[in-house]
Amino acid sequence: MVPNSILKEFNQRFDGSPTHYIRSPGRINLIGEHIDYCGGLVMPMAINQSIHGWYRFNQSSQINVYSEQFGQQVAINPLDVAQKPCGQWRDYPQGILRLGVHRQLAKGFDLYIRSDIDAGGLSSSASLLAMMSLINHQALTGEVLALGARGERLSLALLCQQAENQFVGVPSGIMDPVSVLIGGAIVLACQTLKFEQLKALPPDYCFVVMDTRVPRTLASSGYAQRVDEIQQIKSILGEKIPAGGLALCPEAEMVNCLDKLTDPSLNRRARHIFSEQRRVKQAADAINADDLEQFGQLMQDSHRSLQRDYEVSCPELDLICSLSKSSGLSLGARMTGAGFGGCAISLIRTRDARSHASLVKNRYMAETGLEPRLITCEPATGTQIIEL
Ligand code: GLA
Numbered sequence: 001m002v003p004n005s006i007l008k009e010f011n012q013r014f015d016g017s018p019t020h021y022i023r024s025p026g027r028i029n030l031i032g033e034h035i036d037y038c039g040g041l042v043m044p045m046a047i048n049q050s051i052h053g054w055y056r057f058n059q060s061s062q063i064n065v066y067s068e069q070f071g072q073q074v075a076i077n078p079l080d081v082a083q084k085p086c087g088q089w090r091d092y093p094q095g096i097l098r099l100g101v102h103r104q105l106a107k108g109f110d111l112y113i114r115s116d117i118d119a120g121g122l123s124s125s126a127s128l129l130a131m132m133s134l135i136n137h138q139a140l141t142g143e144v145l146a147l148g149a150r151g152e153r154l155s156l157a158l159l160c161q162q163a164e165n166q167f168v169g170v171p172s173g174i175m176d177p178v179s180v181l182i183g184g185a186i187v188l189a190c191q192t193l194k195f196e197q198l199k200a201l202p203p204d205y206c207f208v209v210m211d212t213r214v215p216r217t218l219a220s221s222g223y224a225q226r227v228d229e230i231q232q233i234k235s236i237l238g239e240k241i242p243a244g245g246l247a248l249c250p251e252a253e254m255v256n257c258l259d260k261l262t263d264p265s266l267n268r269r270a271r272h273i274f275s276e277q278r279r280v281k282q283a284a285d286a287i288n289a290d291d292l293e294q295f296g297q298l299m300q301d302s303h304r305s306l307q308r309d310y311e312v313s314c315p316e317l318d319l320i321c322s323l324s325k326s327s328g329l330s331l332g333a334r335m336t337g338a339g340f341g342g343c344a345i346s347l348i349r350t351r352d353a354r355s356h357a358s359l360v361k362n363r364y365m366a367e368t369g370l371e372p373r374l375i376t377c378e379p380a381t382g383t384q385i386i387e388l
Helices: 004-014 091-099 124-141 150-168 175-182 219-240 251-260 264-288 292-308 315-326 350-368
Strands: 020-029 044-057 063-067 072-076 109-115 186-189 194-197 205-211 330-335 343-349 373-377 384-387
Touching: 004 044, 004 063, 004 109, 020 124, 020 175, 044 124, 044 175, 044 186, 044 205, 044 373, 063 091, 072 091, 091 124, 091 150, 109 124, 124 150, 124 175, 124 384, 150 175, 175 186, 205 315, 205 350, 219 251, 219 264, 251 264, 264 292, 292 315, 292 330, 292 343, 315 330, 315 343, 315 350, 343 350, 350 373
Parallel strands: 063 109
Antiparallel strands: 020 044, 020 384, 044 109, 063 072, 186 194, 205 343, 205 373, 330 343
């Protein structure tokens, strides 16, 4: 079951064979964007585009990680506290190993990574962090964490977020690591980390990822700026905001809060947080009632709010969503993830996947000169280890 090419490469690099396989999914977010760091409700779905890893424990204290995508091998010594982040992919494994209390001797491993998450905005970073956290957990406890071990998986998700915030230096929320470690499509309350599995779509409908091919160059600075704006809003509104976060502001208080925010852009940011939280609740009701028309409409409204109020979209994301909707084959489309480039998603009938893809592709290419990629995605299980 291990591809021959991997066996060969693994052997050449690490002089031996892998003993375990690990798959860690990417994710899309169906609705509830930029509100995880405001304590809000989100609806992420782990998808079949994944990072794959093959590994074995090596009886040393060193961790060797080879990434096919970057053509690079790094050696990490978790006992070396002097190693600093360097702004590259190795910061992610290193961050986990530094924070994951990996201080025991002879718990090292050799890991070969192949990724098929090749579009921006599908959370390859959380996928890699989750992979490292699960292998690290196994190294330290000897336990292969089951998919149903929800409490432990949520603790690992918090560790992943901490690694990204404190070591890598990105102030990301909790949505992505929870989605990747828990799997499936869930409705997640980011303040309490309570979640429920979302009812499956009727069998003839699916979500399509639409990759604009626009690199997310402003994503990290723009993202940090939004997180900072939310801090500013919190300090202006003070006690009017529940301790759990801006998204938990009661409906009756919202108008009051908006009145107090006289700075027009802070006012728009808060308006997005309030309206998006409301939309997630309505979207969960719509899915439960099999009302996909309503769900699609909420996706449209969410995109508009991200474009105009939160200002995290870009012309290509706006274009691809509008082409998808105007094809007549989509119930709704919106950007997914942090924005500033990357991917959008669209809800369509499965049987329309081909016609939808060709209509969107042709028009998008004609207008931008970029060749978009459209991929139908299925819900996938959370990060999982398989003994070989
Ligand atoms: C990125 C972050 C998440 C979340 C989304 C926007 O993916 O990592 O925590 O804030 O952006 O919803």
